[in-house]
Amino acid sequence: MTSEHADGSPVAEPASGRRIASAVAWQLGGRVLGTIASIAGIALTTRALGPESYGHLNAAILFIGLWTSLTELGIGVVIVRRVSAGTGSLQRLVGINLAFSLSYCLPLAAVAALSGWLIYADHPEVQSMLLIISASLTLTTLSSCLNPIFMSSVRFSAVALADTLSRVAMLAVTIFLVTVDAEHVWYALPQVVAPATLLLIQGIAAHRITPLRIILSASETWGLVRESLPQTMVLIIGVLYWRIDGVILSLLSTPAEVGRYGLAYQTAFTLSLVGNFFLGATLSTMTGLFAASRERFAAFIERSMGLMFAIAVPVAVVGFFVGRDLVALLGSEQFVDKSNLVMPLLLVAVGLTFLTGTVSQALFAAHHQTFLLRLNVFNLAANIVLNVALIPHLGSLGAAIALVTSEVVGLVAASVRLTTCTGYHTPWMFLLRLGLPTVAAVGALLTAAQWIPELVAAVIAAGVYVGVNLWAGPVHLRDVREILRKEATDG
DSSP states (O other): OOOOOOOOOOHHHOOHHHHHHHHHHHHHHHHHHHHHHHHHHHHHHHHHHHHHHHHHHHHHHHHHTTTTGGTTTTHHHHHHHHHHHSSOOOHHHHHHHHHHHHHHHHOOOOOOOHHHHHHHTHHHHHHHHHHHTTTTHHHHHHHHHHHHHHHHTTTTHHHHHHHHHHHHHHHHHHHHHHHOOGGGGGGGGGGHHHHHHHHHHHHHHOOOOOOOOOOOOOOHHHHHHHHHHHHHHHHHHHHHHHHHHHHHHHSSHHHHHHHHHHHHHHTTTTTHHHHHHHHHHHHHHHHHHHHHHHHHHHHHHHHHHHHHHHHHHHHHHHHHHHHHHHHHHHHHHGOOOTOOHHHHHHHHHHHHHHHHHHHHOOOOOOOOHHHHHHHHHHHHHHHHHHHHHHHHHTHHHHHHHHHHHHHHHHHHHHHHHHHHHOOOOOHHHHHHHHHHHHHHHHHHHHTTTSOOOHHHHHHHHHHHHHHHHHHOOOHHHHHIIIIIIHHHHHH
């Protein structure tokens, strides 16, 4: 029998394993199509703008990106945690968050645009692009209010569809701009089209799951904001951490260097959303398991980390060999840095994000937000220092080195903390067993690359990696099913 809140709304039941598996499958399928559209759009944009104007575009994107943490404020995960614990009504909490977001989304966009206009006073093209892209903050603020609905119900087909179509819309607008030979400044427009498409599709889907209402309640709004403050700080610092390197690069180096780094960054971190989808599909399960059983919580995190290791290792290792060719394919030889290491290092950073994201979400589910805040403050400060020290001498390579170094430090510190406060243990033996499929994949890559292009050889290497895993382990299909089904079903 389904339990209810005092207001008659149903308490969210733990997601079934089949639903979690379906959520991840939908998003992975959508991600494949979305990635193709994104990469095509990047290739068209880089070739139309060249390194310098593409650097201006990325300076505007990265600066507006600094403000994206304020579009969500961490309220979404607090709503999911309340609903999962049976202490809040999803419909009412989302309505309160909608009312609050509507009150500040326009001022947020205005402040971001004005501050960027002043900082980039010597770059008129960046200023114009900033004015256009700042509108995306309003759209993102509103769409973020809908995320708890999908995360609590673990229904992600609409999320996958919205994400895919938003990227297709970006590609369509980019093709139009190339066709009409538009002024460079208008290449900022796809950055607004994407969140607009996302908001439209997710809004329709969310309303079908639970009716959307704007609910005004100062006391309940303050309660949500107060509870989310630690997570808000984590989000703000996290966004600064991921964007500050590009902003510092735009202020201390040349637009061409920003363009090279922006191309590598956008291409590499398209892959990071695979890990984000997994985390979004398992947040409610993690919080529920921690409340129900510390032993099962630890086991779920260990299995999740094993799956993330299995994805991160080939991305980092194989990507290290083919990163340079990928940049040349998408943006021409003009975008290849002298060291040929920026893209490979950023792919290593992407692999690390799969792991740090899982450990950090586990710490949040275990109510260790304060530790996450302190760790992120330290990592942000260290990252800024490294960027300021390295960028004047190494340019985009310095920014990439700083990012990888910070990720390694954060992963180690978060893993140690999670081990001490729960029964979790890093699955080192699982990682060791990944050596066989990884070595096989690298061997296939190096052998095939002698006769065919390296990017084609990388596809063959990926097939070898999957095949060896299915044959000899450590990742079998039954293991993936166990993570996505058994643990949640047992709950």
